[in-house]
Amino acid sequence: MSVPVPAPYAESRPLPPYRALFAVDAKDFTGLPAVQHGPVSQLVPELVDQALERAGLRELRDAKRFPANTGDGVVFGFDPASLPFVLWPFLGVLDDLLGAYNQQYVGPRIRLRASVHVGPLPDGDGPGDGNGTARNDTHRLLDSRPVKAILAAASEQVTHLAAVISQRVYEDVVLGGYSGLHPDRCVEVPATVEGKNFSQRAWLYVPSPSGNLVEAGVRPREDPADRTGASADPADRDRAAKTRPGPRYQGNTQHVGQGAAVMGDVGGDISYTGGATSYHGTNQHWGSGDNVAGGKRVGGAGDEGHR
Template sequence: MSVPTPYAQSRPLPPYRALFAVDAKDFTGLPAIQHGPVSRLIPELVDQALERAELHELRDSKRFPANTGDGVVFGFEPTLMPFVLWPFLGVLDDILGAYNLHSVGPRIRLRASVHVGPLPDADSPGDGNGTARNDTHRLLDSRPVKAILAAASEQVTHLAAVISHRVYEDVVLGGYSGLHPDRCVEVPATVEGKHFSQRAWLYVPSPSGNLVQAGVRPRAESAAQNDAPAEGEEDHKKRSGAHYDDNTQNVHEGVAIMGSVGRDVTYTGGSTAYHGTNQHWGSGDNVAGDKRVGEVGESR
């Protein structure tokens, strides 16, 4: 088979395919005897979530599916992207939570990525390989999504998702999905040791741990408290190290929140500035180090 020469002539563009991928946090740290069972379990949990989210069509029509050992990846029709973002990601988080609550085995906590782009799909060897597939895996391995899952409580946060800017712009900002833009946080998606840098968006269905301690409230409580300033709010801002200037929020410690926060979160260690209607992270790693709980210096 000859390898096509780029730029030599025009050719038909492959069909656009949406891509969904997950991998498990700390999979390589498991004892070898657990690798096989966990590798088989992850696609089962994903299919359970697809079933519960009533995405039967997607479950039965995956394109070029692959088990990556510590996760799965598959293509699907782009028309279904709105439903993958909402409600599927939230349902998958619930499925993982229920499994982790009742299982005596290792906890399954996943990173997920959603992307879209032209990929060969003709029921032939090599289907699904291309830049969009590579970028899907790079997003999955990017620093922000790894950092936010590491910072969150393993008891409550079971899934962290990174959404490519193309998907965010077309599906979320386009208003086609039940996922509101204010539930997403812009991040610079970079991968250590790789020449990769893209604009992307984080969505965490169930924030927790020191993220909650730093100021993220349950959705109902957040909506109620946003209607009017709480008593002593200015003193609280001074104590928390955060100050506000119009639509810019500078946070020295803890979590940055703008607008009504439901089941989403932004977390930063150190100083980060946020600008614009939606939240924006600065460059570099926004979460690092061990998970902290309780008072400063207490960790587990």
């Protein structure tokens, strides 16, 4: 028996319950040898469940709504009341767990992209549960350019997780002060997906940014003339910066309390040669490319915190 498809705008009907959504997928999964696809597909949800338990979210782990294994990751819904704890400490605990796994095991590194969203979705123990715009947007966020670019640019030895948070979650949970995740640990990014009609404002959070990301955010890239010492005059270097080809970032300031922020095209070449760096500014605006920020926690997880 076919299920009738309701016509929009024809009448009013009850709004489905709001459900939070969490999704992850593994970087470079399709590039793995076929023999590793099955084990990695099983490993990712196991790591997520371990992190949920370690973050004190055992009840959430056992009460997932419409969970699905996507092959290279996992997606599930949950009670929005748990959103503050998923943002903090869970994401940080998952990052720590991935780092420990990657150090101890021989095999492919498991580095994940994550997305967190919320919206009305059917959830009545039916076959169509969890399907809707919010679910689609969760996967689009997961596939968006900024989160892919930052994970590709970061050191695989240090940065194991990059998370993109929807504007709705950011406003309600982060700016609302309900989560231990401070706004200064996040940076606004334009979430777009190549080949898809999708563009949303979102926020990027990198629990453990590698040094090259920090360096890229606080120090301008050198011109060849600078590296060869052709011009030591600051005025000459300033004029060269104004005339150099490619995108320039002018008038951009960032406020970073604890963590790191990156400004520029994170899809390009980034090198790190310096030591620890800190930066303080005001509000951040981006011109083109991706702006990235993250917070570096001190200590371990115990510091608490289809398509």
